[in-house]
Amino acid sequence: MTRPTGTARRVLVTGGASGLGAALVRALAARGDRVIATDLAEHAPDTLPEGVGYLRLDVTRDEDWATALDRVEHTWGGLDVLVNNAGVAAGGRIDVLTVEDWRWITEINLFGVVRGCRTFTPLFKRQGSGHIVNTASAAGLVHPPVMSSYNAVKAAVVALSETLTHELGPYGITTSVVCPTFFRTNLASSLSGRDPEVEAFAARLINRSKLTADDIAAEVLKGVDRGRPVILTDRAGRLALRTKRLMRPLYDRTMRRMAEGVRRRVERDQKNTTEKQS
Template sequence: MSAPGGTGRRVLVTGAASGLGAALVAALAARGDRVLAGDLAETAPEGLPAGVAYLRLDVTSDEDWEGALTHVEHTWGGLDLLVNNAGVAAGGRIDMLTMDDWRWITEINLFGVVRGCRTFTPMWKRQGSGHIVNIASMAGLVHPPTMSSYNAVKAAIVALSETLHHELAPYGVTTSVACPSFFRTGLASSLRSGDPDVEVAAHQLIEGSTVTADVIAARVLKGVDRRRHLILTEPAGRTALLAKRLLRPLYDRTMRRVAEGVRRRVDPDRTRPREHRA
């Protein structure tokens, strides 16, 4: 594997056709890395940088992952960097989400990442090198109300990444997990929710951000260059995580205020219950 930040790495990016995936592909290609972009479309999306190869890759398909493995083995003889970026968005209060909603987001956001890690680990063990970058979210570290399914799968990606960070280190394999906050991306178009009030708020948060996917991609790659395990891309995210760890009562009060705001908006006539203290 080339030196961190150097050119010529062999890279696979999932969810590469739009949003953060497309921004990562462009940034990696600009560095001179050899990039394979994977996404759901049968043909390469418009605007793919020159020299970037495209492969149809449905992250929920074991056969597609085997095809990706075969492709990099035959084309490059190995892989240096896997970016598990593909994902979808979901939101809603727990009583509004169906079990199908839970299965849908888990299959894509969590099991899609698991499949990628499992597919390439034997190769990396033989190589004695490799770098996994799992794109999670601040929702994997800080858990606001009305996002239970999204929070849960992103927290699972954080846990998986920490496990592999230790488990694969003896084989020379590095594992990073990136946790961006809300930024402008195509993720909003995939948002699935049976809770219209929450859906509107989620769209506003995503589309109202002033941070672009290109900015997040640059910050993620900066963390990759430094071989950081946990990559936090925005000051607000770092502040929220510190508050949770060091100022837990303040964090809890903030989250309760958010939940109360949702209650007042969607159930304005319901009397607020008295809080029970242990």
Template sequence: MNKTNAPGRRVLVTGGASGLGAALVSAFAARGDRVLATDLAEQAPEALPRGAEYLRLDVTSDDDWTAALARVEEAWGGLDVLVNNAGVAAGGRIDHLTLDDWRWITEINLFGVVRGCRTFTPMLKRQGSGYIVNTASAAGLIHPPTMSSYNAVKAAVVALSETLQHELAPYGVTTSVVCPSFFRTNLASSLRGGDPAVEASAGKLINGSKLTADEIAAEVLKGMDRRRPVILTDRAGRTALRAKRWLRPLYDRTMRRTAEGVRRRVERGGPAAKTGTTSTEKHA
């Protein structure tokens, strides 16, 4: 039976220890779903909502994904919803990002999602049902300057998800991609490294948001209920995407003003000699 919208679903969430992942774990559990929250961080059982369990999972580890599949098969005999949410956020000008920076974010944000989909797709096909939800970002649809590595991997997650929407539909498997804008999380306090001109603007965007992770999670579940292929969780993301599609000259001018602002800050403050990325352990 297809249970992807019914209560009591079997749900696995990566990156489930904090931020949007933790909010999603709570939202699913509140609906009466059984949830396996996974993350790199240690999680005390008492920190989890009723109906949730915890498994340490590094999304870059094939062995950890194999262990997660074995845990799901043994405990539940199947899976109804796979949420590939774990990821990192980064920013930096193209001449300040190293190839190691690119490899790092690609391994986590793109191949982490690919590994999750590859691990559980055979099970979902055998069941003839299931729901894959991949967390990307509004940056996967609109592409601000100074975020080339983040934009690129998030756009790849959007493309992967659209591909699977069509590829897995004949097997009864639904796929959605979640594209939130900035929302309040621990991101700003966790920025590390790098490119001061970008770090300042990123912190302003994050701290200035009025949205919470719980609000974003609620929108994700609404989008899943409606089987939306692309789940836009907030007005800012919807407005930016409409501008890109229908008001392209305005969109381009806005992006170029943003890039010009970075250039002027660099010239005033002289941080161009520094290199690196800004990063955190959960999505923004």
């Protein structure tokens, strides 16, 4: 759905109080779009741009989604873009993460997106227009070791988004999935702590990135404006996907080296902990 010049879109962004969500809210508001940011806090954060609405929304609660739909219909009479951005991070080895860890991340990162799509698709169908933007990750396309739960739910978001691209296209509804690599954000703070050695490694990758949430948001809006079904926001993600598709042996060797590096790091940390305790 190409954005007409000078036309303000009506946009709802989940997870809009921090990280990529907040960056998207700022970028959308700066160009004149009408925006409602949603997040878990009861009250709007002071950092929201002037004129941006706020609504508390827990993406795991159907009642909150119904309230969001009601708010959009009463405030604007419709919606142009739904951004399913809310999510949490998780890293961990398959034999360390529990089934409850899997349920936690699936409920937020996958079913939170599913609930958003289910809530607003009937409205978009009635309008004959709308754009769904689902935030996944490069981890939904390439699958590094010790991130099984995160990879799995992000891959599911990619699959859901591709399905909706075809399913909803006849109704005038477009769908995009956003697949960034690591960028500097507070997402590392949501790591559950179940596998601290691995999570410390993931946090270092996030914090060392030269990309910011604002950098990613700018690329997302370009992709949305052009109606791209898959939005790869950075060179690292594009290179990783190209390597997987065209140079699979190199891709596999890289992933095995990464897994071996994590194994050595975990064993070293465990040895150091044992020595300190003795």
